[in-house]
Amino acid sequence: MDLQLNGRRALVTGSSSGIGAAVARMLAEEGARVVVHGRDRARAEKVAADIGAAGVAIGDLRTDDACAAVHAEAVSALGGNIEILVNNAGGSSTGNTTKTPIEIASEDWISNFNANALAAIRLSRLAVPDMIAAKFGRVINVSSAVAVQPNNLGADYSGAKAALNNFTVSLAGSLKGVGVTVNTVSPGIIMVDGLLRFGRQKYGIPDASIEEVTNRLAADKVFDLPPAGRLGIPDDLAVVICTLASPRSGFVTGANYRVDGGQIRSVN
Numbered sequence: 577m578d579l580q581l582n583g584r585r586a587l588v589t590g591s592s593s594g595i596g597a598a599v600a601r602m603l604a605e606e607g608a609r610v611v612v613h614g615r616d617r618a619r620a621e622k623v624a625a626d627i628g629a630a631g632v633a634i635g636d637l638r639t640d641d642a643c644a645a646v647h648a649e650a651v652s653a654l655g656g657n658i659e660i661l662v663n664n665a666g667g668s669s670t671g672n673t674t675k676t677p678i679e680i681a682s683e684d685w686i687s688n689f690n691a692n693a694l695a696a697i698r699l700s701r702l703a704v705p706d707m708i709a710a711k712f713g714r715v716i717n718v719s720s721a722v723a724v725q726p727n728n729l730g731a732d733y734s735g736a737k738a739a740l741n742n743f744t745v746s747l748a749g750s751l752k753g754v755g756v757t758v759n760t761v762s763p764g765i766i767m768v769d770g771l772l773r774f775g776r777q778k779y780g781i782p783d784a785s786i787e788e789v790t791n792r793l794a795a796d797k798v799f800d801l802p803p804a805g806r807l808g809i810p811d812d813l814a815v816v817i818c819t820l821a822s823p824r825s826g827f828v829t830g831a832n833y834r835v836d837g838g839q840i841r842s843v844n
């Protein structure tokens with residue numbers, strides 16, 4: 577199937593590593609012009625060179641000013657407005673894994689809301705008006721399985737992702753008949769470099785394969801394997817995001833796509 581992405585202009589935030597890097601690479605393989613984003617210029621430029629991207633845009637997305645600068649840098653590198661905005665940058669900015677909700681300080685909640693909800697809201701505010709004017713746009717927000725099934729710990733992160741899911745539905749509903757769709761994609765546990773490094777260090781096997789690390793972590797009950805019988809890999813997300821980015825996906829909006837191997841048990 578031709579996804580009709582050839583020549584389309586895309587910004588993928590947080591594409592200097594992990595899921596975002598896989599999304600940027602797959603969009604580029606489909607012929608899109610892609611801007612790679614991250615906080616670290618060297619890492620972003622390395623990914624951009626590897627995939628033949630149109631350029632990079634650099635900045636921490638936790639402030640209005642930085643988002644405006646990233647938006648401007650992306651538009652300039654693309655030579656036109658952003659048609660596909662993948663709001664992927666994020667992750668727990670505080671790394672709270674031991675605190676209960678009432679032990680988490682206000683500044684941690686604020687930091688995670690800035691990184692995981694407001695970053696996407698700010699960039700949407702900047703990019704969507706041009707999409708409306710052009711009668712075409714795709715906004716894809718990368719959330720998390722914990723947005724709908726939070727753990728007792730790390731609520732500053734899961735709460736921010738829940739706000740992002742909510743924003744998706746409101747924005748999609750407000751864009752009636754203008755050719756702009758807005759969707760959420762919710763990963764389960766995805767084996768990105770950080771998790772692979774963690775597992776290799778934990779077991780003292782520097783060259784352990786993804787499968788070996790996964791099996792050991794599952795055997796130690798660090799997590800339960802989902803029905804798919806394995807953890808996700810970044811390409812699992814990239815396939816779904818490229819499909820949603822396609823002009824052929826114009827009837828899908830306001831949806832939340834779980835890419836979690838069946839981890840979340842829900843009928844919708």
Ligand SMILES: NC(=O)c1ccc[n+]([C@@H]2O[C@H](COP(=O)([O-])OP(=O)(O)OC[C@H]3O[C@@H](n4cnc5c(N)ncnc54)[C@H](OP(=O)(O)O)[C@@H]3O)[C@@H](O)[C@H]2O)c1
Nearest residue numbers: 590591592594595614615616636637665666667720765766
């Ligand atoms: N991996 C999983 O299991 C999993 C599960 C559920 C949801 N997710 C979500 O998937 C998305 C991608 O995560 P990943 O696992 O691929 O993580 P990753 O490999 O650590 O990549 C995170 C990316 O986001 C960027 N980033 C993080 N905070 C930022 C900030 N405040 N401002 C600007 N850029 C920022 C990083 O930029 P730098 O270059 O500066 O580091 C990096 O490019 C995140 O939104 C995460 O919450 C991941």
